[in-house]
Amino acid sequence: xxxxxxxxxxxxxxxxxxxxxxxxxxxxxxxxxxxxxxxxxxxxxxxxxxxxxxxxxxxxxxxxxxxxxxxxxxxxxxxxxxxxxxxxxxxxxxxxxxxxxxxxxxxxxxxxxxxxxxxxxxxxxxxxxxxxxxxxxxxxxxxxxxxxxxxxxxxxxxx
Numbered sequence: 001x002x003x004x005x006x007x008x009x010x011x012x013x014x015x016x017x018x019x020x021x022x023x024x025x026x027x028x029x030x031x032x033x034x035x036x037x038x039x040x041x042x043x044x045x046x047x048x049x050x051x052x053x054x055x056x057x058x059x060x061x062x063x064x065x066x067x068x069x070x071x072x073x074x075x076x077x078x079x080x081x082x083x084x085x086x087x088x089x090x091x092x093x094x095x096x097x098x099x100x101x102x103x104x105x106x107x108x109x110x111x112x113x114x115x116x117x118x119x120x121x122x123x124x125x126x127x128x129x130x131x132x133x134x135x136x137x138x139x140x141x142x143x144x145x146x147x148x149x150x151x152x153x154x155x156x157x158x159x
Contacts, residue, residue, distance in 0.1 A: 063125030064147070070122040071149040071156040074099065074130065074141055077107045077117035078151070084114030089136040090151065099130040099141065 082090050085106075093102035100121045107117045123129055128144035142148040149156045 066125035067143050067145065067147045068156040070124060071130070071141055071143065071147060073118070073122060074103070074107075075139075075149050075151070078103075078139055080114065080117050081106055081112070085112045090134045090139045091132075092136045093132050093134050095133045096131045096142075097133065099132040102132040102134075 078090050082088055091103060091106035103118075103121050106112060107115070108120060110116050121130075124143040124145065124147065126144060130144075131142045133140050133142075138151045140148060140150045146158050147156050148158075
């Protein structure tokens with residue numbers, strides 16, 4: 001065994017860039033440079049720029065789906081009302097009557113034969129009331145964002 005190498009002969013301390021011998025962990029070496037901080041902020045900005053539109057699109061899609069579902073629920077309750085309590089007639093309402101006003105008594109009242117058909121009249125995905133119009137033979141339910149469902153339709157439409 002060559003003990004001479006361990007006594008320092010032939011071995012030199014190799015200088016590592018950014019680290020000063022004898023001062024490991026000093027306060028001067030512990031900081032983050034402005035360039036490093038700026039790079040992190042830019043990377044987070046790019047990630048946010050990609051993620052936010054995706055999340056916003058998902059939120060809008062969920063509101064549209066909620067509106068479609070609410071329209072279908074009201075239409076099914078109206079169909080049940082016409083069969084069970086209305087002698088084939090839908091509750092009558094003049095044009096653009098708020099659905100909560102026009103349908104509350106007919107669909108949520110336990111005193112109506114076969115009722116209640118709904119516990120409450122749902123709103124659209126944006127929290128707005130639907131409007132309802134009916135001559136007794138047909139109905140049309142309209143949401144605030146253009147979604148509507150008529151008695152002659154099988155699916156809600158946005159036209």
